[in-house]
Amino acid sequence: MLCCLNPDCSNPLNPCGIPNCQSCGVPLIPLLRGHYRVIKVLSDEGGFGRTYLAEDVDKLNERCVVKQLAPKVQGTYALKKAIESFQQEAQRLQELGKNSQIPTLLAYFEEDSYLYLVQEFIDGQTLLKELRQQGTCSETEIREVLLDLLPVLKFIHERGVIHRDIKPQNIMRRSPQPMLTRGVGGMSASGGKIGGAKGELVLIDFGASKQLSATVRTKPGTTIGTRGYSPLEQLQDGEAYPASDLFGLGATCFHLISGVSPGLLWTENGYSWVASWRQYLKRPISTDLAEIFDKLLKKDIKERYQSVDEVIKDLVSEPLPSPSPILTNRLLAGAVILLLGFGGVWYVNDFQLLDFIGDKNSFLIKTLNGHSNLVTSVAISPIPPDSPLSKGGLGGILVSSSFDTTLKLWNLATGKEIFTLEGNAGSVHSVATSPDGRTVASGNGDNTIKLWNPLTGQEIRTLYGHLSSVESLAISSDSKMLASGSFNGTIILWKLPSGKEIATINSHSGAVKSVAFSPDGKTLASGSEDNTIKLWNLASKKVIRIFKGHSQPIRSVAITPDGKTLASSSADDTIKLWNLSTGQEIHTFKGHSFSVNSIAITPDGKILASGSSDHTIKLWDLATKWEIRTLKGHSKEVTSIAISPDGKTLASAGTDGTINLWRMVR
Template sequence: MLCCLNPDCLNPLNPDRITNCQSCGAPLIPLLRGHYRIIQVLSDEGGFGRTYLAEDVDKLKEPCVVKQLAPKVQGTWALKKAVESFQQEAQRLQELGKHSQIPTLLAYFEEDNYLYLVQEFIDGQTLLKELRQQGTYHETKIRQLLLDLLPVLKFIHERGVIHRDIKPQNIMRRFAEPQFTIRSNYSSVSGHKRRETKEELVLIDFGASKQLSATVRTKPGTTIGTRGYSPLEQLQDGEAHPASDLFSLGATCFHLISGVSPGALWAENGYSWVSSWQQYLKRPISQDLAEIFDKLLKKDIQERYQSADEVLIDLAPQLPSPQSPTLRRRLLAGTAIILLGFGGFWYINSFYPLNLTAENNFLMKTLNGHSNVVTSVAVSSTSNGITLASGSFDTTLKLWNLTTGKEIVTIEGNAASVYSVATSPDGRIVANGNGHNTIKLWNLVTGQEIRTLYGHSSLVESVAISPDSKMLASGSFDGTIKLWELPSGNEIATLNSHSSAVKSVAFGPNGQTLASGSEDKTIKLWNLKNKQVIRTFKGHSQPIRSVAISPILSESPLSKEGLVGILASSSADNTIKLWDIATGQEIYTFVGHSYSVNSVAFTSDGKILASGSSDHTIKLWDVTTKREIRTLKGHSKEVTSLAFSPNGNILVSGCADGTINLWRVVRW
């Protein structure tokens, strides 16, 4: 069948091989722009155009979505705004579509006086349709929804975009298995996808989104958003902030858990419903989730959550003390704990027995100072002694005296979350990657800024400095690795081979090799002389979280490439793997953690490997015997990062609760 592209056509479907629509007489276009075959109407935008299902004949008839702009509005200004909104949607998708939970922009063009936007086809259904089919959500499902969508909002807000129209109709659940089949005389196409298929929530319809300045204002007298879901400042004053999206997310959750439309309540009572929302629930919810709803739905923006991170923190509440009756009951029965991930947007919702050790002989000191998740730690010898650097979601970089545990300086020059930290072996430079897609270089002794490095198109997840302190490597959410000259900051090269975000980078002991771990579940080893991949390590079943290269130990003789050493990798599959760099063979898999292993680190002699996990523990492993030495317990939340002191006698661990622990490493 062929679909007529006249937006006023009442019966747009036509048989193949005819030239004019049987309903309206308009000429039929077999292939829009030469390669998009329009199959059917998905939705009619009521005077602004239509959305169509299509197949791209140049890509093996892959399904895609074509949005048409054909506004029927009065006045030049109204037409201009409609076109601007459509163009902005295309621009936002171009900027944000690398995220797996945002549709990818495939094309944007004008044909026959209509504007068209082509985007990724999401094989799924909206949450509004899911609500009507399956009924209201239970609390566990609402928590999971928040954990799935808050990182997406964090992602777009850090890139200066506010969605401004979050509601169940604009959130789709991608089916875990292909459900939709396009059938015509020529094809039967099912479930083509740009990414690996998995069930996840996808945020759609960026037509109302705006780039964020101090605030976003529309023309007086106009509103963008949906009554009931959009907050007062957006509908009344035309302002939009990250907190505005969070109100809309809260209203969406209320609709899904109550079955009552916020739009209907708004029509009857205005904003009074936000203070009495609990009366509409069919079943009570837990106190902590009710408090989160209360804060999401605050009428006054100043009283509302200001960032997605703030909500995520409250979704992972502090555990009670071991002496409390609540904890004793949980120890007996088990409890549902929502664990907050760091930087890489991964989350866990499961049951496990709590086991906090009140007394730990190996815990030397706990450093308090950060107000949010500690994402990365690094240690180096400097002229002032041994210095610890720590980065956090609170946007600060802190330098500490590792011997005394005293804070030296807090560096507040980052305007976004700090995702990664590295110190140079010569003790002069500390580098950090942040959510503004940049790397900042600082003087490790004085804390003064040296320069900012620009080049990545997305947040910088990992940084590492070579053993000779002359090169910096950075891995980014944009899937690339960049090499930089130190201390000049000149870009040397961009390494492209991973198909997803680069989570971790690590130099080999000779400085001529680099290991990188990615969300694509692979580890790659790079030759830095010719900037080529030496080999790819495959074996983990989930994304890679961290990589480290042993400075000394090897399981095999020198290879023909001159490679020697052991590579360690950790993954969201709860395991750590050891690989022979010379041969590329897997040596051993350590199993023992019950959740994602977020960080690994070797001692300077390569004999001990440490691993930190979302199960709140750190494990020390004997690399030679492949046995667990001990488990370190003391953190109340996920262990996000690890680093050994130069002599290997102290292990530093960063935690999602904002603390840093110093551990005594006892040799045997």
């Protein structure tokens, strides 16, 4: 069967081989984007499009899920918000998809005026369907659910995301794979479950997710979430925090153990049910689990658990009834348990454990605090020699951008804040400084670029032209050209200081996460989430060559000062060096255990620095290809790094909201 992609079609299923839908007459699309055969409607999004089941013919008809955005909304604001929400869902899935408990993003594109998002198909069923088929959960099963889901919530919260719609319908359990058993003839599949355990839980539907900030607000009068599962601050004020997801988790577990829908209780009693939830249980539960439920379901957010770690600490600090294989596996996979001599239990993240038992890093100069959300990008601007500031001992200006919508300028020598620039309409995704020290560019989530004077803190102008968020920026060595890469794969070239658009080049099929000019200003390298790096001739605006070798999206690109070598980093945890003239791969650095989000090269071309989601920065010798040292100081993933013009100082930014300054030499 073939599915009609008209979101208004009342009977979309059609036999293969016919040109038009039998129901609505719209032409059928045999293969969406050339390789997705859409075969079934999974859900209708009520005026915003549909979700379909599809097969990828290029992958032996592997199943996948296709989400279609076709909003029937009036007014530019509503349409803009619908598109932004859809783009944000794609971005979140791209960022979070390395976790096996979150569906992987496979593609994001536009076709026939509709936006499409393609993601991994989860073979299994939701916890709501499981509840209806198998009945309520035991206390042991509820503990397993908590210990399966808490690490994935910790994972998304650390990366600046709140799901906002935790409920049984949005949690799927993967179907257990057949267990391999050894017989006389070798290995064979049995019908049993691996280890006797249930399948892994997967968190789905990130369409309601929002970037994490001190306060996340929607337009007045609108809410995101589900009554009964979403807390008061979310439904009443449109505010969401990590604690808001924990309320949803508590409501979900209550539903699974009682069989009573929180939505029905909310309709009848409002939030009063959270104080009397025990009366709906069919059998009593242990005191410690009941106390955890009490704190998860607090109406007042200030009285609720504030983080996943707090829940896990209470959950594992008491004896667990009848431990099961899945419980043991989750503990070993998601955490390190330290058993202390006096009988207590500490839960710590594995990276935090390394910092706990290790010495302070002697290369750390200073930690800068000031942003209220994750720091997305850092850059270092020199001081123009003709500026009065050149005699003020600054040594350079550090510029940082954040999801808190601000830019901050810092004295690189002292670490003191100079300016906070607040003219951005939304989160700031990227920042770049000009080599002459006279311009700072910021790329924003509202599709704009702003130019600033770093010496005065004044806004120069706003550049319009991108149709989606600006993910990356670079300024040429002569300070006369700006390149910007966006979420939809487009690159725009701009003239500086006028801000006049020179050209738009569009060849990537995924977000452009990094751009870099060659030292002579004749070529531009762009790294994309389509797993490729492209080298552009800036005179002809044509692609010179394409670098392929990374197995995951490109996070950062840089070119050595001699213009001979291109460096690239990727979500595949590696850094690669390429011959810029021939396109041949020279070397692969392996050492990070998670995505390498940012790279930078010293002005003398001798050292490459890399910042990773494994919370570390590594320094590499480009001549010997050896690792020089590892810098540890961030408690969460490193998002961006920059090296000062004199090569003596490295700045690193993280999702922990801090900026660290490091000395490059002793």
